Amino acid sequence: MSTSTPPTETQGWRASLLWFPDSQIPQARHESDGLLVTAREADGIVRIQAIGPYRDLAAQHPDLPTTHWPGLCIAPGFVDLHIHYPQTDVIGSPADGLLPWLEHYTFPHEKQFSDPAYAHEVSAFFLDELMRHGVTTALCFATAHSESVDAFMAEAQKRRLRMVTGKVLQDRHSPDGLRDTDTALSLHQTEELIRRWHGVDRLGYAITPRFAPTSSDAQLHGAGEIAQQFPDVWIQSHVAENVDEIRWVQELFPQARSYLDVYDRAGLLRQRSVYAHCIYLDEADRHRMAEVGATAAVSPTSNLFLGSGFFDYLASDAAGLRYGLASDVGGGTSFSPFQTMHAAYTVARQNVGRPGISLAPEHLWWQHTAGAAAALDLDGQVGNLLPGCEADFVVLNPNATALLARRTAQTETLAEWLFAMIVLGDERLIAHTVVQGQSVSDNKP
Template sequence: MRHAPHLTECQGWRASLLWFAEPTTPKAHYETDGLLVTAREADGIVRIQAIGPYRDLAPPYPQLPVTHWPGRCIAPGFVDLHIHYPQTDVIGSPAEGLLPWLEHYTFPHEKQFSDPAYAQEVTTFFLDELMRQGVTTALCFATAHPESVDVFMAEAQKRRLRMITGKVLQDRHSPDRLRDTDTPLSLRQTEELIRRWHGVDRLGYAITPRFAPTSSPAQLHGAGEIAQQFPDVWVQSHVAENLDEIRWVHELFPEARSYLDVYDRAGLLRQRSVYAHCIHLDDTDRRRMAEVGASAAVSPTSNLFLGSGFFDYPASDAAGLRYGLASDVGGGTSFSPFHTMHAAYTVARQSVGRAGISLSPEHLWWQHTAGAAAALDLNGQVGNLLPGCEADFVVLNPQATPLLARRTAQTETLAEWLFAMVVLGDERLIAQTVVQGQPVNDNRA
């Protein structure tokens, strides 16, 4: 049980409970009839105060109003480590690979985000969709337009969400209306956006070079200087996703030992830096990321869709590399955490150059909740139901479809039950999404 001063709006939530008692370890804890107690603290944030069996926790809270969800399970809100909100309408676009996909679909679409009204319409849909899917925290790319950040942050703030985003930096090899034509200005805009939004309510800023080929050395090093100036902001980009991309990086940065080394030399590899994909890294790169506390955003549906390759789980574990799951919409093919977890299981079975591994259902779930939170350096704040965590969670309905109801009723272990939901689940499994102790959507209709 957790006690904090000046608690208000205390609320109990009764259902079965799923959480990670040791958040850095992918071993889930399950309580058949549990009680979750939340309250608003003095700083205005609603946090979890206690969790445990209903029979043990109910007596100390005799006057507590309790919402009871029989037959449902309360679980941590999902954390998406890498997603492009401006690519919402690019999802499902056919292409021969990453670079053609960017040229033919992504870049033309992102030009439209200089218009705040357009950015607002997409932002509204995007955040509604995250809530529908049970994603309560996300590390998002915006576009090269500062307006795309301002609109997104303002809407996320209105909804009291914990979201992280940043203006994309790209001053070369990019089309007009998307390319930063004034590199110093792009860096000043980044600093201004950090000061305007980072740490406001539950918002965070991420310094966001698109990827090494689209930033000049001057822009990358300038971004690294900003990262040093603001050590508590995040850094996000892409690395080692595609073999053609890697060859291009080698041509542009021949002095670098590897693709990752380009960012390291620029001062962009540190704690709170999250790099998407990390497929074609070598052991030196993985050890270097682990050494500085950087993390990998594993994006299995995108990697399968674009034919980029498979994330190497055994090599990453051996190096001590932190990682978590990401949808990578719009290269990724679904907003659904269940689709992403299912794809991660498939990818792990096909690990390059190895026999492959079978990720446990608990490990898959951890990668999209507590593990992803730790990769963001937000362990103990989101992605779990431990006391002190912010009150963002989902209510699962294992009977959401006839097949789910039939299969989950026959499971004999927690692992079987979780895996049935991973394989058969979609947004219908999310009966409700709760943000800061308030239901924000209801999928029961």
């Protein structure tokens, strides 16, 4: 992790600017020569104070210390709605599908996170890798070990990041060393971790059943009771990802109307609940999620890699379902938001047997920034550059590679420019990542 001098109380940042004037609408604005003004407020958080054309704002802020990045573009830091930090080292592991992949790679590897030193080392690498790729906020899975949460939170706190994670709950159908052998203790540990970390600095806690098959009824309903006790914590899990998984859920929970209904019956479906994948939901499921304000974390690289299926954008929009993009590392194949956005475009073109749709480049970018933040119930805090938002942003270099420079120089519209970066971009496109007004990652050309 590279660091620089801490920010002054008020700071200017001059470059071209990309943001969403209305965070609920996927319509971006681009200012070719803009000024972003940030300041540390009384609570210690650095927030954006003003944004607009340099010619208009510069006179209002005389003698403002300003960092000038000519030829570069300041954009919101990316928000990842679903990622597994303990799976960093199993990314790119071959398997015949979701359940074999869990059995052969994920479960054996996650046993190591009972070791605090190991958990700290992986957390540090993972968080630095996220920042190198321009991701400044994420909803993360830890493992079944409390140590994995403590290590992650400490490393995120050190970096002043806005991160959310939670101890994984799994008290059955899991190997020794990963299975919660005492259900009551696993729930007590969850409550302790919430009290220790939720709301500390920029950290948040998520109640985290791994997925329905690996939790008993008692554990799921106990988690629901904790969710009722702490209404401002998040809930995260997986749902309707894989046809074999869905058959297993039907066998284990014959009384439930659907896979999603298992969580609903347990009190785990509400606002601030984020469910990954949501591929095989039916109309009633989507409407139920929309009704309670729950969110779908769309994980296109993972779904393509594991052959799980395609997220249905048209049906989700018709139901009013909130969604945003997620890398789902390590089932997902890249930390890069550009690869995730590109894969989402590909998935939407398939559209589950119906005529494909072409997601607009602005819509793809919104799904990974302002839209994802709103889906995470952090609208107005992260994922945008509006006044009041926390000062987490990326600095894009559209000339990062020879091909990018050649292609972006020939684009005629904002949509073409954004799409060129989505299709051709990788971490080299992120010249700087700025967290809380401080440059924390620099990708040198």
